[in-house]
Amino acid sequence: xxxxxxxxxxxxxxxGSPGSVSYHNxxxxxxxxxxxxxxxxxxxxxxxTTTLPNGSSGQVAAxxxxxxxGCKGMGSCAPHLHLGTLxxxxxxxxxGTNGRVWRMGSGKGASPMTADAIKAAxxxxxxxxxxxxxxxxxxxISNPYPDxxxxxxxxxxxxxxxxxxxxxxxxxxxxxxxxxxxxxxIASAAERATxxxxxxxxxxxxxxxxxxxxxxxxxxxxxxxxxxDYDAQIDAALAQLxxxxxxxxxxxxxxx
Numbered sequence: 001x002x003x004x005x006x007x008x009x010x011x012x013x014x015x016g017s018p019g020s021v022s023y024h025n026x027x028x029x030x031x032x033x034x035x036x037x038x039x040x041x042x043x044x045x046x047x048x049t050t051t052l053p054n055g056s057s058g059q060v061a062a063x064x065x066x067x068x069x070g071c072k073g074m075g076s077c078a079p080h081l082h083l084g085t086l087x088x089x090x091x092x093x094x095x096g097t098n099g100r101v102w103r104m105g106s107g108k109g110a111s112p113m114t115a116d117a118i119k120a121a122x123x124x125x126x127x128x129x130x131x132x133x134x135x136x137x138x139x140x141i142s143n144p145y146p147d148x149x150x151x152x153x154x155x156x157x158x159x160x161x162x163x164x165x166x167x168x169x170x171x172x173x174x175x176x177x178x179x180x181x182x183x184x185x186i187a188s189a190a191e192r193a194t195x196x197x198x199x200x201x202x203x204x205x206x207x208x209x210x211x212x213x214x215x216x217x218x219x220x221x222x223x224x225x226x227x228x229d230y231d232a233q234i235d236a237a238l239a240q241l242x243x244x245x246x247x248x249x250x251x252x253x254x255x256x
Contacts, residue, residue: 001131002080003139009079011069013044015060016134022057023050029082030072035060039091040134041126043084046072085131089121092129102128 005011015021019037026032029045031054048070052058060066071077086104087095100112104126113127121127132139 001083001085001139003083004078004080005069007069009048009068009070011079011081012065013047013067013069013081015042015044015062015064015066017042018061019059020057021052021060021066023052023054025054026073028073030070033060033066035066039088041086041088042134043082043086045082045084046070046074046077046080048072048079083131085129085134086126087129088123089125089127090123092127093119093121093123099130104128 013033015033015035017035017037017040019035021033021035023031023033026034026043026045029043030047031050032047033044033050035042035044044066046069047067050067051065069079069081071079092101101118102110102112103121113121118127
């Protein structure tokens with residue numbers, strides 16, 4: 001995902017997660033920050049400057065600066081952050097997703113993996129996935145590209161990411177371009193598995209308000225699409241049970 005703002009070159013780039021960080025050359029991306037956080041991995045490309053030099057490594061906390069926005073690794077471009085998000089194969093295979101996924105190193109010309117290939121993902125390999133579910137809010141689309149999934153659209157897809165620090169911020173409007181894009185977005189949200197035992201624990205550990213928002217999102221998607229499969233319904237029920245347990249163990253703020 002390419003992310004730009006009005007400030008452009010020199011904008012400070014911060015890590016969105018804690019973990020081990022290494023700085024290395026990435027073909028077409030310049031010297032990048034490569035952050036591994038458990039079973040997730042984030043790549044920050046095209047930065048003009050990096051916090052540590054090429055070949056360095058260490059630990060980073062969420063919110064630590066990793067560099068500044070730029071255009072390194074490309075002949076010419078508008079300064080932007082190219083954010084790459086990857087999941088480990090063992091986690092990807094367990095999600096039941098049938099979204100657009102590529103194995104790391106497959107190249108931009110490769111076709112997305114089939115649902116069967118995703119289920120058979122190599123446990124220790126890394127796979128590119130959509131970064132949006134890992135963001136606290138949507139990224140607006142300012143230029144409609146004709147090859148977007150579901151057809152051209154003027155604005156970002158409906159919000160499907162888990163609430164975070166910016167959960168109170170107003171969400172951008174959903175697609176207004178055509179019903180095909182909206183229907184595709186609904187189907188995509190419905191087909192995405194709600195979670196596993198690991199996801200349920202992560203959901204339960206969120207602040208109380210985020211818990212309610214996450215549960216509302218799950219239920220709204222189910223009502224809208226009405227096409228969750230059996231496994232996803234079991235996962236949703238498991239997440240709610242763990243959530244209720246967490247709320248019982250940690251009462252709402254301000255309550256005795």
